[in-house]
Amino acid sequence: MYRRPLFGIRVLDLSRVLAGPYCTMILGDLGAEIIKVEIPGRGDDSREFGPFIGNESVYFLSLNRNKKSITLNLKNPIGKDILLELVTKVDVLVENFRPGTMENLGLGYDVLKTANPRLVYAACSGFGHTGPYSHKRAYDQIVQGMGGIMSITGHPGGPPTRVGASIGDIAAGMYTAIGILAALRYRDVTGEGQKVDVAMLDCQVAILENAIARYFVEGKSPGPIGNRHPSLSPFGSIRTKDGYLNVAVGNDPMWVRFCEALGKRELASDPRFTTNALRTRNWSELEPILEEVFATRTTTEWIAALEEAEIPCGPINNIEQVVNDPQIRAREMVVEVEHPGIGGVKMAGIPVKFSLTPCSIQTPAPGLGEHTKEVLQAMLGISDEEYDRLSVEGAI
């Protein structure tokens, strides 16, 4: 078996639902060994989230590929001891509990650091481990609202709008992965582990792009900006005969080519629209003209015409179109993973392509506790009898 970039890195993953599991999915896809620790008899809450195939949550399956599952009761003293032993044999621990949970279990970073000073301990939470809201409960919806992205998403004059994917969780999962990888580099160089604290709310601020700059320079909050660029025109979505199209006319020579592709050469010389600044200023006059033209042909027809003229453009794909797109297929961004009992399950692929150590999905998401025995025997040298005793004691 070829090596993936993070071969040899072992991660103990106490996280549930989305932000933490998305982080450890990234690390597992990159080749780290992910040991997912779940509550005996119940497991990760997201095992109960739809949609389902048979009894299996496809939500869970798509986030937990390339991971092993062990069960461990962290409220049981023996379960706790096992966790402390496992901590001495891993590089990274990831959790996304509410701050204070690990301390209440007697498993706070101070305790784990004593057991393994080289440990990278990553905590991903709604509001972070410091500050006045630290102990509040957060969901994606709530941090999207508090972090500002909803206030700039949507159509001008309309209501604030949630991003349709859980970007509150996903951005936090990605930044937690980045923090872990940076802390591992530091650990590799110096021998010292540390705690990495990532808040979903902070990550929402980090992805706001130019909105903060605009607020401080202009002195007022930007509103929802719709589908068009604030200072380039035409640059955004236009309705066609059968849907929508995105076009990006980035400069004035491109505007001339664009008008020609539309069969509207006269527009190119119309004094209201000759420069980008004029087109932006006079957008309310230009928009209805373009809408009338674009309504005459389908999205596919317009894309062919505009690409011929080298105008950057593209469809607004629905998910069916996304999963069938030739580029997305060529890049293996939709992959099928064989699951015992239910067959092939399609899910998003891995977006980082390595020339020397290509990544792939090597194992499907695990059944609850599927690897408990294997992991405890391999890592802690536990005998069959001890394993049975742990089970009787309710530790696993």
Place this chain on the structure above:
Amino acid sequence: MYRRPLFGIRVLDLSRVLAGPYCTMILGDLGAEIIKVEIPGRGDDSREFGPFIGNESVYFLSLNRNKKSITLNLKNPIGKDILLELVTKVDVLVENFRPGTMENLGLGYDVLKTANPRLVYAACSGFGHTGPYSHKRAYDQIVQGMGGIMSITGHPGGPPTRVGASIGDIAAGMYTAIGILAALRYRDVTGEGQKVDVAMLDCQVAILENAIARYFVEGKSPGPIGNRHPSLSPFGSIRTKDGYLNVAVGNDPMWVRFCEALGKRELASDPRFTTNALRTRNWSELEPILEEVFATRTTTEWIAALEEAEIPCGPINNIEQVVNDPQIRAREMVVEVEHPGIGGVKMAGIPVKFSLTPCSIQTPAPGLGEHTKEVLQAMLGISDEEYDRLSVEGAI
């Protein structure tokens, strides 16, 4: 000066505008030395993007903190030689040109790898370095449309909606940083560098969350889902007297507390609404009742009442509220950076908090070519005379 996690890592950054510079901003914030290579006399296009303070683009300043700038003309043979020499002295090279650009300059990965086999070469492009669309031009708007996120963002029955921040660029920048850090780990262990190829479009697919699973299980594309959870109720945005509020009633006991906090105890026992499944099924009846109640008080008043009842909730902040939020301030997620000539500039802080090696913004964004002489002298041992000659020759 204390050490940050990536101390000792040196990055040659040929990238411009957003996706690449966002990636190298992350690496620079984490402590890598970022040497931004810009076109002589012109620099990164985003130096011309608004908003401005004086002549400085705040857009550029906020993305390019913690970096040095050198100018280098890559079309000039001497400039090219200098780049090849620099490549032997760095760990990472990042570029976000259209695929083929580096090859056309005679600086493709094959050439650079020969110069430095330990190099991690990261290419971030619209569609990636393989596949039928590889050479097409992409902008954030276009990949947001093609990648599916616009089709699931927005209100049911309404038009597809762009995410208000450039998530097409930002997700790609984050995944490029993840790929680089993973490849560095592999390089540190094995001594071998490699090429990392990240496409904006692929990253849009990777952040779609459960939309792909829903499509394959249900056989139809999910549409824009608005601001509410598809299977939990009430879980989403509600209009108040002066704005909006997000609430997340995750289970039935919480529903009872929610009704009490609203002063509507009778709702809790209303047979149409006693379970989550019923509330979701009868949402069209429940929604107007809740809208009437919530219209009687302000967002702030409702948050106080709901927090008292331990109901997860939060405001939908505009950017002014975000930058003044006590938690965001406590977490240093809005920081002020002093810029020579123009004074303090506020921007987003660093969302990964390290216990041992905390990160901070140590230098403001550089002037165009501010560090050319310093970097070439330190890294290549160039004399004052040679430097002047490079300038005369148009190489820098």
